[in-house]
Amino acid sequence: MFVRRRISALSSALMLVLALGLLLAACGGATSTGAGSPATPAPGAKKVSIGLGYVPDVQFSPFYVAKSKGYYNEVGLDVTFNHGIVPDLVGSMVAGKNTFVFVSGDELLTAREKKVNAVNVGTIFQKYPVSLIVPEDSSIKSLEDLKGHTIGVPGEYGASYVGLLALLYKAHLTKADVKIQSIGFTQVPALLAHRVDAIMGYSNNEPLQLQKRGVKVRTFAVSENYPLVSNGIVATEEMLRTDEKTVRAFVQATLKGLQDVIKNPEEAVTISKSYVPGLTDTAGALEVLKATIPTWQGKGKLGYNDPAVWEATARFMVDQKMISPVKDLQKAYTNSTVL
Structure with a gap:
């Protein structure tokens, strides 16, 4: 779902941009976003990418802020954001088109049902939005x-x-x-x-x-009303096993950007303008962003994976016949990169 789902939440003034972006993405596939960032990757920085899906939007501002303010650079990463309508974001990661993807818990469990060894390394949306x-x-x-x-x-x-x-x-x-x-x-x-x-x-x-x-x-x-795991950063089990340092670095830098957005949403909107084509209604974008912030905040640390919420999500999906009973649910997520 979100999301590949990752369905964008926009103010009314941005809805036209969304509609046009969806049409363009449907015709042209994924697009990369990176221009406009004043933080130039250092020579030798490790190149990684994350499939965010859909069109650039202020809901992705934690990533934009982390890049613009050099948090990814500080940990030796050169990050590319890939937007666009992709039917199977998790599949794009497995195919090597993305290092990470931003997907919901139900999407991840659906992928794991198909024997895709993917793992959530940090849930950004603590509340289903x-x-x-x-x-x-x-x-x-x-x-x-x-x-x-x-x-x-x-x-x-x-x-x-x-x-x-x-x-x-x-x-x-x-x-x-x-x-x-x-x-x-x-x-x-x-x-x-x-x-x-x-x-x-x-x-x-x-x-x-x-x-x-x-x-x-x-x-x-x-x-x-019902606890569901929303969108988070997902990596392959192999990458987490063989290069946990990079995974943790990416997650921690993103969470640093998230903290900044929460503290200063006005700054986040300004930074996002460099990544979101057509973002001119800053007041509307700020209103949307302020309404989004509570969905990022949960009872625990930012990015935390709550085992109880994962259990509830799996139970719901099994009862709805979306997936078969999950025997290895604890392998679907980790907090080692968050805590």
Whole structure:
């Protein structure tokens, strides 16, 4: 999912950029981002890359800040960011196209089901970033109230769809109890036009768009209802085993960038402008970024992999018949590169 899913959360002013970027990426594949960084890699720096998926966006600012401020250089790394719609980001890493990838827990477990030896070395999004959204005056006041209602999702894929399944799972409902309607990335207009009763969207995007239009909303955040592992940095088991020094260096430098974004989001937006084509609405981007920061912060250290959340994610996926029972779940993640 996120994500390859890694579905971008954008302010309304950036939605056009997203749409155009998706079309271009679909036609041209992945693109590399690195220009605009004042930090020039030192001679002899080790070249590594990370597949971030989709289009450049402020949600990736921890990486941009880490590069721009020289944190990767300090640990001897020359980092390239690869964006673009890639059907299988984990597969791109195994194929040698990326050193690391940025994917969600469900994506990783799905890959491991296919015997791909990949491991999460640091979960950046400590909270699953999507929510179910309804108008404040909706009769849907609890998840159980969803029964019989129409719910709009971009499609039956990605973080929004997985998040919806988790919310239904929490409420002891199934897909048969609701009407799931694929509406593309038109959640806001669909809800405003009453074409659907509820929508799934990113907690830092659609609620903000609706509020700007004067619509008060009620949200049901996935993170507040069912624990799912969201996006993190993933490496191959082989690389972690043979070159843990590089893996740890990359993770620690990224977490340093993440800390800076949390402390100074205004600076992060300014830095991101060098990496995000068309980012001119800095106020809107800052609003989105400030709404994103809470999803990066959990109960423990930044980047921490919570075993209980991994257990819950695996249990949900097995019950939903997404994967078979997992016997080696502890091999899917590590905290050795975080702590």
